[in-house]
Amino acid sequence: MPPKINPAFVEKVLVRFIRDEFARCGCGRGLLGLSGGLDSAVCAALAARALGPDAVLGLIMPYGRAFPGDVRDAVALARRLDIRAETIDIAPQVDLYFASRPEADRGRRGNKMARERMAILYDHSAREAGLVLGTSNKTELLLGYGTIYGDMACAINPMGDLYKTQVRELAAHLGIPAAIRRKAPTAGLWPGQTDEGDIGLAYEEIDDILCRLVEGRGSRREIIEAGHASAAVDLVLRRVRSSQFKRALPPIAKLSTRSVGHDFLYPYDRER
Amino acid sequence: MCYLFPMKIAVAQIAPKLGDVEANVGLHLDILEKARKQRAGLVVFPELSLTGYTLKDLAEEVALDPAADPRFRRLVARTKGLSAVVGFVEESPSDPGLLYNAAAFIADGRIVHIHRKVFLPTAGIFEEAKFFAQGRDFRAFDAPCGRTGLLVCRDFLQFGSSYVHYAAGAGVIICVSAAPGRGVGDGDTFETARMWELMGEAVSFFATAYVVYANRAGSEDGVTFAGGSFVYAPGGRLVARAAAVDPDLLCCALDPAAVARARKAWLFKRDEKPEAVWRSLERIVRASED
Numbered sequence: 209m210p211p212k213i214n215p216a217f218v219e220k221v222l223v224r225f226i227r228d229e230f231a232r233c234g235c236g237r238g239l240l241g242l243s244g245g246l247d248s249a250v251c252a253a254l255a256a257r258a259l260g261p262d263a264v265l266g267l268i269m270p271y272g273r274a275f276p277g278d279v280r281d282a283v284a285l286a287r288r289l290d291i292r293a294e295t296i297d298i299a300p301q302v303d304l305y306f307a308s309r310p311e312a313d314r315g316r317r318g319n320k321m322a323r324e325r326m327a328i329l330y331d332h333s334a335r336e337a338g339l340v341l342g343t344s345n346k347t348e349l350l351l352g353y354g355t356i357y358g359d360m361a362c363a364i365n366p367m368g369d370l371y372k373t374q375v376r377e378l379a380a381h382l383g384i385p386a387a388i389r390r391k392a393p394t395a396g397l398w399p400g401q402t403d404e405g406d407i408g409l410a411y412e413e414i415d416d417i418l419c420r421l422v423e424g425r426g427s428r429r430e431i432i433e434a435g436h437a438s439a440a441v442d443l444v445l446r447r448v449r450s451s452q453f454k455r456a457l458p459p460i461a462k463l464s465t466r467s468v469g470h471d472f473l474y475p476y477d478r479e480r
Numbered sequence: 481m482c483y484l485f486p487m488k489i490a491v492a493q494i495a496p497k498l499g500d501v502e503a504n505v506g507l508h509l510d511i512l513e514k515a516r517k518q519r520a521g522l523v524v525f526p527e528l529s530l531t532g533y534t535l536k537d538l539a540e541e542v543a544l545d546p547a548a549d550p551r552f553r554r555l556v557a558r559t560k561g562l563s564a565v566v567g568f569v570e571e572s573p574s575d576p577g578l579l580y581n582a583a584a585f586i587a588d589g590r591i592v593h594i595h596r597k598v599f600l601p602t603a604g605i606f607e608e609a610k611f612f613a614q615g616r617d618f619r620a621f622d623a624p625c626g627r628t629g630l631l632v633c634r635d636f637l638q639f640g641s642s643y644v645h646y647a648a649g650a651g652v653i654i655c656v657s658a659a660p661g662r663g664v665g666d667g668d669t670f671e672t673a674r675m676w677e678l679m680g681e682a683v684s685f686f687a688t689a690y691v692v693y694a695n696r697a698g699s700e701d702g703v704t705f706a707g708g709s710f711v712y713a714p715g716g717r718l719v720a721r722a723a724a725v726d727p728d729l730l731c732c733a734l735d736p737a738a739v740a741r742a743r744k745a746w747l748f749k750r751d752e753k754p755e756a757v758w759r760s761l762e763r764i765v766r767a768s769e770d
Contacts, residue, residue, distance in 0.1 A: 475538065
């Protein structure tokens with residue numbers, strides 16, 4: 209399993225990271241999508257600690273009345289953290305688009321919803337002169353379990369190096385309510401969807417395989433010998449390999465002697 | 481007889497502004513004044529303290545010639561009556577076009593010594609050899625705190641570097657660092673912090689020397705620097721340790737007489753045979769060239 213973390217130390221590092229990044233941009237305000245789930249709750253709590261609750265806006269963007277429980281949890285969380293919250297129903301704009309595309313399957317519809325939420329977040333980012341905080345965790349990033357240019361889009365990501373099981377540890381430390389911590393993780397793309405049902409494995413098993421692969425630099429054979437079913441290991445390996453494009457910027461065809469993305473290399477945090 | 485006096489040292493665990501030499505000179509001057517008020521005789525800043533660490537191609541924009549650059553000269557001029565170690569990107573007229581990750585020991589308004597980082601980590605998150613030229617020498621020098629050896633970050637983890645300073649008689653080994661924190665477990669800091677202290681403790685014990693380790697704080701491009709600067713006295717005694725991650729100004733005493741005392745109690749230095757090490761190394765190097 210990924211190592212047990214000292215959540216107080218992790219909180220300190222992540223709060224500092226958020227403060228540093230916002231200070232560099234000369235930006236005091238942050239916003240994020242609040243789904244009513246664990247990851248966005250943790251990210252909101254970190255942002256509230258780093259920037260002050262008044263400086264954080266949580267956008268609750270349900271698709272109609274598909275997930276009333278999640279909306280209630282998100283509203284309650286915003287109140288508890290004392291951050292600002294706005295609710296925007298994305299159903300009208302999504303339905304309008306798909307009205308003339310009835311053949312679209314739920315995968316396409318789900319991705320469209322994730323990208324509508326992204327577009328709304330970035331519009332509010334301009335309105336607020338604020339930065340969008342990403343909520344993807346390490347497990348999702350490694351599996352590619354996210355919509356590229358959708359929920360993966362952000363200005364900074366404080367949680368991308370924490371496995372899902374570690375996010376749970378941090379959530380308990382940050383006082384995230386049990387109602388959010390105990391519910392089955394879901395991308396919320398259609399009713400009844402759960403991450404673990406989608407992927408086909410429990411997060412504990414996924415995280416153990418990933419940690420042996422990534423930090424442990426273990427081979428397929430070594431991970432199977434450690435007690436994992438070969439089908440489970442292959443499933444995880446396949447997802448990691450096939451989703452590399454979601455973890456890198458698109459390649460630029462090189463022509464000149466110095467090119468963006470190849471050898472014109474500057475730090476992201478170059479003083480602005 | 482030891483002719484050197486005890487002094488107070490200050491380790492400036494700062495978070496420089498990436499790529500902004502002017503702002504960082506200001507930060508250095510502020511801290512020099514603060515340290516002066518606390519009667520520090522030596523102030524040690526971290527690796528690349530004038531520029532920040534994650535420079536990439538910015539390295540060539542912030543490179544400076546320490547002998548001529550007015551900002552650097554302003555800093556040097558403000559060390560009247562004390563010593564300071566600062567980190568910067570060096571591009572000298574004698575070596576045009578070559579950029580070095582360098583640290584200067586400045587004392588009483590004069591540059592005493594410049595060390596160019598020899599071991600440039602280039603793997604994983606590190607890419608120094610892509611942007612910097614390699615230093616090729618470890619040379620101890622005499623300073624107000626006694627014979628001193630300067631190392632930059634990874635130099636210190638290659639344990640031959642400290643040995644060379646020790647063999648040259650250094651009683652103070654100063655390592656300036658920009659060490660990112662890596663690995664979170666159930667401890668109060670990053671797991672890699674232990675690696676530096678382990679080496680600090682071992683070197684201070686077996687080289688019977690002070691080890692002053694100045695790491696930086698803050699974050700760049702998502703990487704958090706681990707802080708945790710420390711001072712070990714000869715014999716492996718931890719004198720002081722700075723905060724993890726956060727900026728700090730660590731002040732403690734450095735008594736050059738402690739080196740002599742330790743070398744009387746533990747005879748490693750007296751019994752050292754650099755000529756035997758040299759002959760063996762020469763044979764090994766020759767064999768590897770064949």
